[in-house]
Amino acid sequence: ASAKAVQAQQAAEQAAAALTAEVLEREVGRRRNFAIISHPDAGKTTMTEKLLLYGGAIHEAGEVKARRSSRSATSDWMELEKQRGISITSTALTFEYNGCQLNLLDTPGHQDFSEDTYRTLAAADNAVLLVDGAKGIEPQTRKLFAVARLRGLPVFTFVNKMDRPALNGFEIVEQLEKEFGLQSYPVNWPIGSGDRFVGVYHRPTKKVVLYEKRGQAGRSKGATKAEYDLDDPELQQLVEADLWEQLQEDVELLEVLGDELDLEGVMAGKVTPVFFGSAMNNFGVELFLQTFIQLASRPGPAQTRSGVAVSPTSPNFTGLVFKLQANMDPKHRDKVAFVRVVSGKFEKGMKVRVARSGRTVTLAAPQRMFANERQTVQEGFAGDVIGLTNPGAFAIGDTLVTGPTLAFPPIPTFSPELFAYLRCPPNQKKPFLKGVEGLLGEGAVQVLYNTDEYITDPVLAAVGQLQFEVVQYRMKDEYGVDTTLEPLSYSVARWVKGGWDVLEGVGRLFNTTVMKDVYGRPVLLFRNDFALQQVLGEHADKLGELSPYALP
Numbered sequence: 001a002s003a004k005a006v007q008a009q010q011a012a013e014q015a016a017a018a019l020t021a022e023v024l025e026r027e028v029g030r031r032r033n034f035a036i037i038s039h040p041d042a043g044k045t046t047m048t049e050k051l052l053l054y055g056g057a058i059h060e061a062g063e064v065k066a067r068r069s070s071r072s073a074t075s076d077w078m079e080l081e082k083q084r085g086i087s088i089t090s091t092a093l094t095f096e097y098n099g100c101q102l103n104l105l106d107t108p109g110h111q112d113f114s115e116d117t118y119r120t121l122a123a124a125d126n127a128v129l130l131v132d133g134a135k136g137i138e139p140q141t142r143k144l145f146a147v148a149r150l151r152g153l154p155v156f157t158f159v160n161k162m163d164r165p166a167l168n169g170f171e172i173v174e175q176l177e178k179e180f181g182l183q184s185y186p187v188n189w190p191i192g193s194g195d196r197f198v199g200v201y202h203r204p205t206k207k208v209v210l211y212e213k214r215g216q217a218g219r220s221k222g223a224t225k226a227e228y229d230l231d232d233p234e235l236q237q238l239v240e241a242d243l244w245e246q247l248q249e250d251v252e253l254l255e256v257l258g259d260e261l262d263l264e265g266v267m268a269g270k271v272t273p274v275f276f277g278s279a280m281n282n283f284g285v286e287l288f289l290q291t292f293i294q295l296a297s298r299p300g301p302a303q304t305r306s307g308v309a310v311s312p313t314s315p316n317f318t319g320l321v322f323k324l325q326a327n328m329d330p331k332h333r334d335k336v337a338f339v340r341v342v343s344g345k346f347e348k349g350m351k352v353r354v355a356r357s358g359r360t361v362t363l364a365a366p367q368r369m370f371a372n373e374r375q376t377v378q379e380g381f382a383g384d385v386i387g388l389t390n391p392g393a394f395a396i397g398d399t400l401v402t403g404p405t406l407a408f409p410p411i412p413t414f415s416p417e418l419f420a421y422l423r424c425p426p427n428q429k430k431p432f433l434k435g436v437e438g439l440l441g442e443g444a445v446q447v448l449y450n451t452d453e454y455i456t457d458p459v460l461a462a463v464g465q466l467q468f469e470v471v472q473y474r475m476k477d478e479y480g481v482d483t484t485l486e487p488l489s490y491s492v493a494r495w496v497k498g499g500w501d502v503l504e505g506v507g508r509l510f511n512t513t514v515m516k517d518v519y520g521r522p523v524l525l526f527r528n529d530f531a532l533q534q535v536l537g538e539h540a541d542k543l544g545e546l547s548p549y550a551l552p
């Protein structure tokens with residue numbers, strides 16, 4: 001009888017494991033996680049809104065913006081955002097579309113960078129490149145694209161504002177190729193632009209999709225009027241002669257350029273599917289979504305430091321802390337740690353181990369952000385982002401595990417370009433040091449120190465000016481310290497991989513200043529790239545390898 005009982009037990013366990021595997025496979029398979037990269041004003045907020053509208057997450061266009069402006073009323077930390085009209089915090093928005101769960105990681109859309117922007121991209125599986133059809137590729141897009149490239153993310157391009165006079169589609173395609181080395185595969189193609197934008201030709205179905213004009217279409221979905229074959233005489237009636245002829249020509253040319261979509265190229269971030277439309281008027285947004293969920297990368301295996309990959313469907317839960325944020329809600333003076341689920345199933349109240357410290361933490365108050373409103377999350381799978389109230393147990397880059405201990409490669413910190421001493425009044429030294437430590441631990445900014453031990457004020461090293469402002473604002477708001485900034489005229493930093501021994505071997509260096517990072521490692525600061533090249537020209541051999549990033 002006992003042998004039978006054991007057998008039954010084993011069978012039950014096997015069935016449970018099979019069920020778990022099935023659930024994991026299904027849930028991971030339907031997840032698409034992405035970040036939008038764009039230059040301010042290209043229409044990211046509008047696009048986000050329309051995506052959420054199709055996903056049923058909001059019911060009327062305008063809600064995202066409304067939330068964006070109303071939330072600052074509830075938080076003085078957000079006051080800075082309101083003043084600047086920007087979004088400093090990045091969060092994940094979740095919505096469903098055709099059976100898929102889409103997680104949109106919101107990257108700050110201001111021209112100033114922060115480390116957060118980069119970290120958010122470090123948690124994304126796909127990038128959507130949003131381009132203003134009239135302006136083409138703009139500076140911030142370049143910077144963000146460089147990060148997406150570094151990570152080898154698949155890139156999907158949406159050319160927006162086609163209802164305004166726009167560049168020719170082929171010009172955009174050429175820019176993508178020239179500037180980013182991206183080969184384009186236009187999934188749809190615009191017919192006209194500006195006042196004469198009448199619709200798109202959808203290549204997978206070989207149909208022309210016409211749109212209703214703005215006015216009726218902007219606020220609700222379903223702006224599509226009808227679909228036509230390319231040679232449909234009715235279409236010829238509807239579209240002005242020159243546009244119709246142009247379309248026939250363009251379609252031929254597109255076919256010559258390439259008929260087949262190179263999926264592997266897309267996955268490798270070398271080929272970008274391109275879409276044209278107008279987010280504001282709902283032109284082409286749904287066509288984009290339909291193709292996006294088919295082609296976008298689902299959450300994949302994650303490489304660990306030891307080289308072993310963690311499968312997203314592994315039964316053990318693994319998560320990566322990629323961002324910390326303090327005081328999102330000043331009423332609670334809380335901290336939130338943003339975790340990307342890498343494998344297994346996240347469950348509310350589960351116990352995990354922080355790989356770095358070995359500490360066991362109960363994930364008691366998990367939250368997902370929706371347009372800055374918190375919803376309690378019951379479960380999550382690979383590709384999901386969960387906000388955890390942070391009892392101080394988490395640091396950026398931490399791995400949370402239920403199974404064997406493992407660690408992911410460090411999230412890169414990006415080469416700072418702006419440097420300034422942060423000073424405080426003599427009587428506020430104590431809270432000042434506490435504040436520096438707190439903000440540093442959170443990764444709000446990088447800090448360097450003078451090698452002269454009598455100069456103890458920290459040097460803030462940032463990617464964008466905004467980071468300085470945030471540090472000063474928070475120093476005042478959270479620690480009560482009135483700081484001043486003394487900008488330094490450096491713009492390039494290089495970490496000396498060989499350390500102090502190597503530096504001593506080189507002897508006196510001109511055109512550079514040596515500082516140390518928080519780990520005491522030498523960092524060379526240069527006024528500009530020219531100064532760096534000069535020093536390299538004279539001492540490259542002896543200096544050995546230099547890194548633009550803080551070394552792990």
Ligand code: G4P
Pocket residue numbers: 038039040041042043044045046047109160161162163164277278279280281
């Ligand atoms: P961002 O988040 O990338 O900064 O851009 P956002 O969506 O806020 O859009 C910037 C401006 O561009 C907004 O106008 C928006 O309405 C407009 N816009 C977005 N998509 C389209 C489009 O497809 N066609 C046209 N013609 N305009 C578009 P605004 O005047 O700054 O704001 P609002 O008063 O319209 O809200």
